[in-house]
Amino acid sequence: MSGPDTDENRGADENRGARESHGSDESGDGGRGLEACPGLEVDPLIDDPGTRIIVCCGAGGVGKTTTAAALGVRAAERGRKVVVLTIDPARRLAQSMGIDSLDNTPRRVRGINGGGELHAMMLDMKRTFDEIVEAHADPERARAILENPFYQSLSAGFAGTQEYMAMEKLGQLRARDEWDLIVVDTPPSRSALDFLDAPKRLGSFLDGKFIKLLMAPAKMGGRAGMKFLNVGMSMMTGTLGKLLGGQLLRDVQTFVAAMDTMFGGFRTRADATYRLLQAPGTAFLVVAAPERDALREAAYFVERLAAEEMPLAGLVLNRVHGSGAARLSAERALAAAENLEESRIVDQEAGKTAGRGSWAPSPEPEPPATDSAQPQPALTDSPQSGRTEASPTQVSADLSAPSSARSSVEPAAEPTVEELTAGLLRLHAERMQVLVREQRTRDRFTALHPEVAVAEVAALPGDVHDLAGLRAIGDRLATGGSSPAGAA
Amino acid sequence: MSRLQVVSGKGGTGKTTVAAALALALATEGKRTLLVEVEGRQGIAQLFETEALPYEERKIAVAPGGGEVYALAIDAERALLDYLQMFYKLGGAGRALKKLGAIDFATTIAPGVRDVLLTGKACEAVRRREKQGGYTYDYVVMDAPPTGRITRFLNVNDEVAGLARIGPIHNQAQAVMRVLKSPETAVHLVTLLEEMPVQETADGIAELQEAELPVGQVIVNMVRPHLLDEAAVGAADGDHRDDIAKALAATGVPGATELVSPLLEQAAEHAQRVELEREQRGVLEKLKVPTYELPYLGEGADIAGLYRLAKELRKLGVGA
Incomplete structure (x- = not known):
């Protein structure tokens, strides 16, 4: 599921109920150890005027940006003046905030209820970089930098620019002091840690000998200056020239020389933003889905934040599945489904010829029409498999010929009550398998990090299209940590 | 089938799993495939439940019918040092460059160099031959960066070739680009039948086509x-x-x-x-790109699941 839909309230209560009943029923395996896990209370966090920055981080595809937007909407509707800095939002998400295309300037989001305000923006890294150059260099030098081919590639997005620029932008927004809460989404990095590493990497580059080497010839008046360098160094520049091509090396050198005076400022600001992230006004939310890879990344992030002394508020677990019938296990549901299907097959073999679609109130199985065995692969194929997922042939049959696969449930060929009930049971078994797997994955995380507060957001079938959808997620976020059992 | 199979996809769609299953499927019947990882996440090792992969091609699985899957986690820094050694016999200078921070610069700060090295290494594996003359690997499967960055990642060689207009990096970038833009390469996008991944897939295909990179299949994963x-x-x-x-x-x-x-x-x-x-299936159909569908694995993507997906892919005609 990529995110919640607009169908607000159907799920929230039902799923909380599911969690509770599931927790009590599954106490033998899944329910244990979760009591120890504290709930993440989102409302106190966003209501606290002391909370000035919330950073949402986590692996790609877990709903980070959606979480950031939902938090922004909720905080604004609870009276705060909020800006959401997104990095690379899906078009739909930008539209859900009523803004067709977000850009590098915060835009007010219309339709927010209550006394607060919501502004949203999307990081444009090239624009942000250009603005820094324009703000910190005299016009002539700024033009030289902006026209440098090396700069143009660098600013358009080498691995890491996004991280530096997100940090810069965050620092800028904080410095403007126009908002009392900034919600930041982190870049979809190769590694989730790049965001934190950006300032240090910049620092080590700027402090390194390499940059001095690059700057040396320019400072000393081009190639003539080379003779003042020791032999080793000139050999090195020679190697670089050979490797990069002389012209690229010159571009780099010109760029570095032009940027020279600006580097210090870069560094100071990156360091300041880094310290800002460690300060008490900042809260990190690690976002994950109850899947192995996402939670592994989440655990890694939790550890890294602790090592960097960054304040972690908790884990937001998106797309958690629940069931109102959790006391019926997958195994029992499947056995019951098979039971129903077998009795039907037996009747069919006995040659009964009752009409299809007759809804006799009797609990006795109703046989389907005599020619019905073929068009019902989805319901009849897998009684022996004991699993809910389709066998490979079944899936391809189902998908390549959807009309025939579905004919068993088309109005024209109304299924018998046994077929329907068996279908309901199979669906339930599938849901329970997902539930148990999610529980197991989550338990593993909780065992490693029992101290991390968790808020769960129930899975929804569609995507977010509007503010109502974001509100619905906000509701789930706010209630997702209050269930003490907390189990999916 | 193209010998370089690049597998991309939105985060959370299971692209690493699909790449691994594809490597297994292509290795069936005595073939040898190389599965490469470029993002330093050690996703392949986790999937095959082995220890972290070193910068070394190592056999990680046997396919039905005696095929072999090798794996390699490409590390940009090591690839650069290798490259310096291979072409310039600069082993010692490499160490000195590293001490100066030049290697760091080249692999993290300098635009595109990192990506050139990563794709370059994969292309080298595609072209490598045994002494007897046959290819070392029948297929190379790359677990590539996600859909949002794939075009830039693959196309960066063009940019670098423009930036470094002469010299070995220029030549290297152009050689890599020739492989990537040829029918030797196919770029697959993994998606789910959900709105956001499908939209991203549509955008990704448009970008790849714009950049004249060969689009392979859309692979719909986790179909229930x-x-x-x-x-x-x-x-x-x-x-x-x-x-x-x-x-x-x-x-x-x-x-x-x-x-x-x-x-x-x-x-x-x-x-x-x-x-x-x-x-969503309707949206995908409009893209006019061949589509595979893979079933949802109820038990999660473990090794048994990988073999099952590989079997599915064979049925769909992979490697046939």
């Missing part, structure tokens, strides 16, 4: 069977709650009456999902 549709759910939810309760009770399930409502709610959600999936 449609057990009931709206019509059935509507029928069930009508006057037949009692009948369903009785049918449930007849199977010996306790508390049958209380189960009816939650089961029907789940069915309604299922029907809603079926409908959404139908819409």
